[in-house]
Amino acid sequence: MTSFTEENYLKIIYKLSAETDSEVSTNAVAELTLTKAASVSDMLRKLSEKQLVNYQKYQGVRLTELGEAVALKVIRKHRLWEVFLVEKLGFNWDEVHEIAEQLEHIDSEELVERLDEFLGFPKFDPHGDPIPDTFGIMPELRYQNLSEITVGQSVVMVGVSEHSATFLQYLAKMGLTLGCHIVVKELNDFDKSLNVKLGDLSNHFISHEVAKNLLVKSVKN
Amino acid sequence: MTSFTEENYLKIIYKLSAETDSEVSTNAVAELTLTKAASVSDMLRKLSEKQLVNYQKYQGVRLTELGEAVALKVIRKHRLWEVFLVEKLGFNWDEVHEIAEQLEHIDSEELVERLDEFLGFPKFDPHGDPIPDTFGIMPELRYQNLSEITVGQSVVMVGVSEHSATFLQYLAKMGLTLGCHIVVKELNDFDKSLNVKLGDLSNHFISHEVAKNLLVKSVKN
DNA sequence: ATTAAATTTTAGATTAATCTAAAAAAATAT
DNA sequence: ATATTTTTTTAGATTAATCTAAAATTTAAT
Incomplete structure (x- = not known):
């Protein structure tokens, strides 16, 4: 088809x-x-x-609605296969994209449903992206706070939970804009502050207080 | 390539x-x-x-040697995926051929080796066909066609050499499943058809055409 | 050993997906 | 408002895999 x-x-x-x-x-x-x-x-x-x-x-x-339905089926397969590759075959999350690009075109409804079940009906793929269900419905996005992110993870900033001007201006000055990439480089145990690297490769220090108010989503790196 | x-x-x-x-x-x-x-x-x-x-x-x-190496890699992938579909996803052995026809072309050495390991390095696929190893070496065959079995011998069914859905469904209807016991009772000379007794003690008639496509292993009786 | 039949190859088209180069339309700048 | 630049589309070719119809070769039959 x-x-x-x-x-x-x-x-x-x-x-x-x-x-x-x-x-x-x-x-x-x-x-x-x-x-x-x-x-x-x-x-x-x-x-x-x-x-x-x-x-x-x-x-x-x-x-069109039809086109979107097809696209969502492909995305569903891609993300389910990524879960399979990481969870079952032990690949790292940065090694699976190319293989999933091929697997996403395998044509069998039955296969997709059985794979989904075999994987325990996962809601998110190894990069944190939501997996649409059989009907193309995406699970609710679950943003995390930057303060919950572990060292080494790569995230994108998708929002803030504190909206004061001073806070937002402080973020702007740091180069922390909506959509910017953040890699957590170090967690300083004594005060939970973070050393991070931004998309532009600049290094920054972020206090726990600030990190708690940054909403992020993990991404492929 | x-x-x-x-x-x-x-x-x-x-x-x-x-x-x-x-x-x-x-x-x-x-x-x-x-x-x-x-x-x-x-x-x-x-x-x-x-x-x-x-x-x-x-x-x-x-x-050529090169061509054979490529063919064996494809066959290896096909058979490993069939094992996956049956053993891990619970498909019946007569449902997996078409899907494996697609999966056999997925291109990733790493994937094949990890899949092999995940499945426990199987030597035969769900139809009893041998799975070539990474180097294209087939495991020793240990079976005969039912058509070669002499009267009185007792065998176990270990595979088929014809994989069409109609054939497999016909076998299922006869009660001829992987692992079932078969005793050859009579050989009808004129058309080489067989009268056999199955493990459940039911008697059946098997044409030469069908017998040629049943892979069996003899057992002590 | 010719002839007839079957098999295999060539020649010329077709379809899907792509390209380069040129033309057309839209966006931007003076 | 007109000119320039950018974006997008059309026109015409190309490549892989296929087809039909016709020609060439091999096999089988008398």
Whole structure:
């Protein structure tokens, strides 16, 4: 029904429109599929004919309900296989992406459901990303506080639980912005303060008081 | 390196030349790949250029050492995945072939070795077929066809050499399951069909055609 | 040993996914 | 508001795997 290639396009369009919550540009898709914009134009026309996307020339693209359902099935398989590779086969979480990119296209509903059961119906993959259920429903995201993150983990800042101006201004000055990457380098036991490295490679010191108020989500590194 | 399609050709050439131990004909390959002879000719030329087969126009084809190594890797993966599907996910042995046909092309040495270990280094798949090791070495075969068994002998069923769902379902209906005991009671000379008694003491008639595809191991009675 | 039949290969098309180069449309800047 | 730049699309080719129809080769039969 949907080819390997079509599935990859749908998955990428899903991810891009989840980020921006608006039409996805041809160039953005080209970048992630590692193809040229011309190839993307062709494929969007084709996906549109198949009712998998809504696409108006020059106006970007969005998934239809059908297209989203397909994308979510692929993402579900990808994340379940990642759990399998890490939990059952002992891979590190940074070694599984490429293999899961292949496994996500294996076509068998029965297989997916049995795998899910075998893994104990996991809600999140080894990178902390939520696994959609059979119906494409994502589990509630469970943000963590930066203060709960263990040394070595890589996270993205997704929010704050303290909204005072002084706090937010302090964060801005530190370079701690929404969406920035944080790697926990050291935990200082005596006061639970943290040494972290940000996405721009700068090193920072974060007090436990501040860490408690930063909401983060783990990411692949 | 080798595409999905090329791997399928190599696998099929391997199986055909294992059966006949001689050059494999274009038509025989066409039948199993479900393509036309013309397509096979094209592909054989291509595989020959890649040093995967020895091919002389009109003279049939054989695998080179390289081609055989690739074929054995695919077969190894196919059979390991079948073990996984049956042993870990609880599939019946007649449901796993199609899924394994897809999984056998997943490309990751590391994955195969870890899967092998996870499954406890199995020597045979759920159909009783031997699983080649990392180096392509097959474990010693320890079975015969039921058609070779003499009257009065008692055997245990250890596998099948035909994997179609219809055949496997027919066996299930007869009560011929993996591990069941079979005593050959009578050989009907005119058509080589057999009268047998099963472990549950029921009597059955088995055609030569079916007997040829049942792998058995003799037991003391 | 010819002829007839079967098998296999070549020639020329087709489909999916991609590319480069050029044209068209939209966004941005003066 | 017009010109420039950027983005996107079209046009025309390319590659892998397939097809049909016709030609070439081998095998089998008289």
